[in-house]
Amino acid sequence: MKLTVIGTGYVGVVSAAVYASFGHQVTGLDVDAKKVAALKEGKVPFYEPHLEELLLEQQAAGRLRFTTEYNEAIPDAEIVIIAVGTPSAADGQADLKYIKAATESLAPLVSDGTIVVIKSTVPPGTLKIVDDQLKSLGKTRYYTASLPEFLREGSAVNDTLHPDRVVIGASDAFVFDKLEELHKPLNAPVVKITPESAQMAKYAANNYLATRITFANQIADLCDKNGADVQEVIAAIGLDQRIGNHYWYPGFGYGGSCFPKDVKELAAYSRAVGEANNLFNKVNELNEGRIPRLLELYGQKIGGWAGKKVAILGLSFKPNTDDMREAPSTKVVPELIKAGAEVVGFDPRAEWSVFMPNTPLNQVEDIKTAVAEADVIMALIEWPEILSCDFGALKLEKQQWFIDARNQFTPDQVVGWGYAYIGIGRPSRE
Ligand SMILES: NC(=O)c1ccc[n+]([C@@H]2O[C@H](COP(=O)([O-])OP(=O)(O)OC[C@H]3O[C@@H](n4cnc5c(N)ncnc54)[C@H](O)[C@@H]3O)[C@@H](O)[C@H]2O)c1
Numbered sequence: 001m002k003l004t005v006i007g008t009g010y011v012g013v014v015s016a017a018v019y020a021s022f023g024h025q026v027t028g029l030d031v032d033a034k035k036v037a038a039l040k041e042g043k044v045p046f047y048e049p050h051l052e053e054l055l056l057e058q059q060a061a062g063r064l065r066f067t068t069e070y071n072e073a074i075p076d077a078e079i080v081i082i083a084v085g086t087p088s089a090a091d092g093q094a095d096l097k098y099i100k101a102a103t104e105s106l107a108p109l110v111s112d113g114t115i116v117v118i119k120s121t122v123p124p125g126t127l128k129i130v131d132d133q134l135k136s137l138g139k140t141r142y143y144t145a146s147l148p149e150f151l152r153e154g155s156a157v158n159d160t161l162h163p164d165r166v167v168i169g170a171s172d173a174f175v176f177d178k179l180e181e182l183h184k185p186l187n188a189p190v191v192k193i194t195p196e197s198a199q200m201a202k203y204a205a206n207n208y209l210a211t212r213i214t215f216a217n218q219i220a221d222l223c224d225k226n227g228a229d230v231q232e233v234i235a236a237i238g239l240d241q242r243i244g245n246h247y248w249y250p251g252f253g254y255g256g257s258c259f260p261k262d263v264k265e266l267a268a269y270s271r272a273v274g275e276a277n278n279l280f281n282k283v284n285e286l287n288e289g290r291i292p293r294l295l296e297l298y299g300q301k302i303g304g305w306a307g308k309k310v311a312i313l314g315l316s317f318k319p320n321t322d323d324m325r326e327a328p329s330t331k332v333v334p335e336l337i338k339a340g341a342e343v344v345g346f347d348p349r350a351e352w353s354v355f356m357p358n359t360p361l362n363q364v365e366d367i368k369t370a371v372a373e374a375d376v377i378m379a380l381i382e383w384p385e386i387l388s389c390d391f392g393a394l395k396l397e398k399q400q401w402f403i404d405a406r407n408q409f410t411p412d413q414v415v416g417w418g419y420a421y422i423g424i425g426r427p428s429r430e
Helices: 010-021 033-040 051-060 097-109 126-136 156-161 173-186 195-226 230-238 259-272 279-302 328-338 367-371 411-417
Strands: 002-006 025-029 064-067 079-082 114-118 142-146 166-169 190-193 309-313 342-346 362-364 376-379 401-404 420-422
Touching (some): 002 010, 010 025, 010 064, 010 156, 051 064, 051 156, 079 097, 079 173, 097 114, 097 126, 114 173, 126 142, 126 195, 142 173, 142 195, 166 195, 173 190, 190 195, 195 230, 259 279, 279 401, 279 420, 309 328, 309 367, 328 342, 401 411, 411 420
Parallel strands (some): 002 079, 025 064, 114 142, 166 190, 309 342, 309 376, 342 362, 376 401
């Protein structure tokens, strides 16, 4: 098949390379000329494990190319997959301006019988907007579908090659058949539903996971009041098969390019359809308030932030990515600076100055330098480099606090290294 993927970000490049690996002819199209120039040279403009190898392999095989030109990419495509960004607008609703711009550009060029697929995360009703737009631009013989994406940054290639399911939202047997055939090599369960159900499924999945994180945080906050340890509570409830022992992340709240945005968007959608007083608005509010609340609490424990030297370990929003969208560091660092602390940062991949040019941070190359003078070490993200570090060997003579923002170390381990310990929903130790 001949496919075009519009938008060569995290989702678009991975999808394009994986579809090419199935033997299809794939064109990746983006309006960002710098990104396309890098991709043409086989360079991925962001960090995603195993992606560059796959990209080079498919380019060498002549199955994958990149362009900025709609008139090169659209006329021959049997399937056009839109994977552009859908950031939240100021009121929280999904901003569909990139979807609309892409549709406007492709409409005059799309051939009869082409399937226009939306892979971006969009609210129910978006396919109708695209449909109306195509019709108003004179198109009548095309198909539309929704194909929500569930990959996780940091393991995007593996997730795309081994998905738990493929969700196809459409209203036409031809479209279901064609998209099912496209995904056949994955050998994954295929869920064929309406476009609205597919779009709701994407929001429901991410909102459930974000709610689970928020739930763990709420339990952790109560544990702080009574000396319980949230990790012990999780171990106890996780054995209940209705609950399960997976996906428990008490911490500084969820971040990243998807959860905060998808919760805000479902909350805004709820308000727009008259369901303002529901869970999603509350989850968003709790998550937004979490970092200032915890920093205030920890400030009291350590005798105030003013004048303290703080080492922030982990600037990306999760391990194995350089993506800093809604990373906890982007909230923690400005709050600490405001409170008078002196902050040093370390991350194996993320570059603070690129993502946060207006908030100066001394980003250093290794953990040893970051913690060299620190009064407080804050382990924000579970990068393997941070998890495997022997912090005992780095301990200074003076009293130092170790804040484990993801409960990745045991209190005994941290105290054994010689630090005073603060964890999430676990008793502090000095
Ligand atoms: N990143 C993730 O982990 C992830 C996972 C699942 C779903 N999603 C969803 O997938 C979509 C894309 O996310 P992403 O993280 O890949 O975004 P991204 O910001 O990394 O990439 C989007 C790309 O679209 C391009 N673009 C914008 N307008 C365009 C146009 N008119 N024509 C051509 N290209 C255009 C941009 O230049 C950019 O390169 C979003 O809706 C997101 O919610 C993302």
